[in-house]
Amino acid sequence: MSITYREVKADILRQITQGELAPGSAMPNEVDLAASYGCARATVNRAMRELADDGIIERRRKAGTRVRQNPIRQVRLNIPIVGQEIAELGASYRYTLVHSQAEPAPDWLRARMALDRDDRVMHLICMHYADGAPYQHEDRWINLGALPEAEDHDFTDTGPNEWLVSTVPFTDAQISFHAVAADTSLAGYLGCAEGDPLFQTERTTWLEGRTITFVQLTYRRGHRVTMQY
Amino acid sequence: MSITYREVKADILRQITQGELAPGSAMPNEVDLAASYGCARATVNRAMRELADDGIIERRRKAGTRVRQNPIRQVRLNIPIVGQEIAELGASYRYTLVHSQAEPAPDWLRARMALDRDDRVMHLICMHYADGAPYQHEDRWINLGALPEAEDHDFTDTGPNEWLVSTVPFTDAQISFHAVAADTSLAGYLGCAEGDPLFQTERTTWLEGRTITFVQLTYRRGHRVTMQY
DNA sequence: TCCCCTGAAAGATATAGACATAAGGTGGAA
DNA sequence: TTCCACCTTATGTCTATATCTTTCAGGGGA
Numbered sequence: 001m002s003i004t005y006r007e008v009k010a011d012i013l014r015q016i017t018q019g020e021l022a023p024g025s026a027m028p029n030e031v032d033l034a035a036s037y038g039c040a041r042a043t044v045n046r047a048m049r050e051l052a053d054d055g056i057i058e059r060r061r062k063a064g065t066r067v068r069q070n071p072i073r074q075v076r077l078n079i080p081i082v083g084q085e086i087a088e089l090g091a092s093y094r095y096t097l098v099h100s101q102a103e104p105a106p107d108w109l110r111a112r113m114a115l116d117r118d119d120r121v122m123h124l125i126c127m128h129y130a131d132g133a134p135y136q137h138e139d140r141w142i143n144l145g146a147l148p149e150a151e152d153h154d155f156t157d158t159g160p161n162e163w164l165v166s167t168v169p170f171t172d173a174q175i176s177f178h179a180v181a182a183d184t185s186l187a188g189y190l191g192c193a194e195g196d197p198l199f200q201t202e203r204t205t206w207l208e209g210r211t212i213t214f215v216q217l218t219y220r221r222g223h224r225v226t227m228q229y
Numbered sequence: 230m231s232i233t234y235r236e237v238k239a240d241i242l243r244q245i246t247q248g249e250l251a252p253g254s255a256m257p258n259e260v261d262l263a264a265s266y267g268c269a270r271a272t273v274n275r276a277m278r279e280l281a282d283d284g285i286i287e288r289r290r291k292a293g294t295r296v297r298q299n300p301i302r303q304v305r306l307n308i309p310i311v312g313q314e315i316a317e318l319g320a321s322y323r324y325t326l327v328h329s330q331a332e333p334a335p336d337w338l339r340a341r342m343a344l345d346r347d348d349r350v351m352h353l354i355c356m357h358y359a360d361g362a363p364y365q366h367e368d369r370w371i372n373l374g375a376l377p378e379a380e381d382h383d384f385t386d387t388g389p390n391e392w393l394v395s396t397v398p399f400t401d402a403q404i405s406f407h408a409v410a411a412d413t414s415l416a417g418y419l420g421c422a423e424g425d426p427l428f429q430t431e432r433t434t435w436l437e438g439r440t441i442t443f444v445q446l447t448y449r450r451g452h453r454v455t456m457q458y
Numbered sequence: 459t460c461c462c463c464t465g466a467a468a469g470a471t472a473t474a475g476a477c478a479t480a481a482g483g484t485g486g487a488a
Numbered sequence: 489t490t491c492c493a494c495c496t497t498a499t500g501t502c503t504a505t506a507t508c509t510t511t512c513a514g515g516g517g518a
Binding site for chain 2: 016017023056070071072073074075076077078079081165166169170172173174175176177178179180181195196197198199200222223224225226227228229
């Protein structure tokens, strides 16, 4: 076959990284590039589209394509399910349900989850262990108005995350990362000292505009989230 | 024009989220889908390719396409330059160079950056302020073997990050997020108490296999990194 | 001078057809 | 029975061409 879009992409990327195409400079248009590579315009288009998607170049109709002044640096971050995360570490996974109760939503949670005054929630506290050692503390609230089945479901054996992803896959979510100090309770569960700095993830999940669940995931001391780009 | 790949994608996604196509189930092949949508195979292909890229479906030659059992949850995370990050908050940005010295690489850093025994590094400590308040503490090491210009460059007015992205754009990097306790020095710089939990980012950057720089970015107390998907 | 309309440029996308590649499945040989 | 060669099939990609959409730039009118 003739030249592939991967080769075109690689060649353009090479020209950019080796300085033949300076940041900020304009590139030839698709028609000319196709002619110079001796391929169809669609091939060049796909190469350029992917480069634009990667944040390397910037494309605008009529204005043409140029090398970005400062390439956008972005990474893709996988949001794992804790059981899988631990399995990928090569460790054995154990789950425990610590607390499980349906109750009216406290005020702070009503604000976070955009709930009404009389909405009830399922409050679950769970622990996830890797090779027997505490790995993650899960403090989860499920909106019983949106998911009444949660009240009767038995979370003794499998975590709410597993149940949720199989019951309501394809949700929208907002995630945030931050650091917290271990309070007495977290220190007890995670086997660290009170006041220790812990990495915490918060996640709110929606389905078609309705809040499904809010969860705080607190990791054992020293946990890192790592990415490449 | 006839049906677009976006419409095809949206329709397939709708079928999946509304349960018409169950997780794990096989989908019709591209030729059949194209016929049923009354469009070209390339149109269906693009829709399916993007869905696969989004982690919704799984495609294998010959085996066909099926809806993923558990959709891959992933987010794109932009790695901002601190000045831009602060500007986007609508705050004023101020930068200070605290410390700047060329020195032999300490042992722990040689391991991290894969340096030789006699490699020298540029050690920079900087502070970034938002509306006058401490925002981020930057502790950076630049490999002078790979970037000798760094020794003579003046970092008084602009941060090393800005200089690096304009000098060596298009690098590879590994990033990690974690929580640390503020030591005396960090507490002083960031205006928090010793022992406070702080969100920290570590980043190692390479260019063609050579380590360029290693940096620890520690944020003010309460900082969050937020993402949507 | 300012504003709106129009033409043209360049990317975005659709189409039909062809060939490439990977991999599941099957039948025959060992 | 086991295993390998081969056939088939679904996705992957390229070509050539056409149309659509966005947007810049220039001209004309108020």
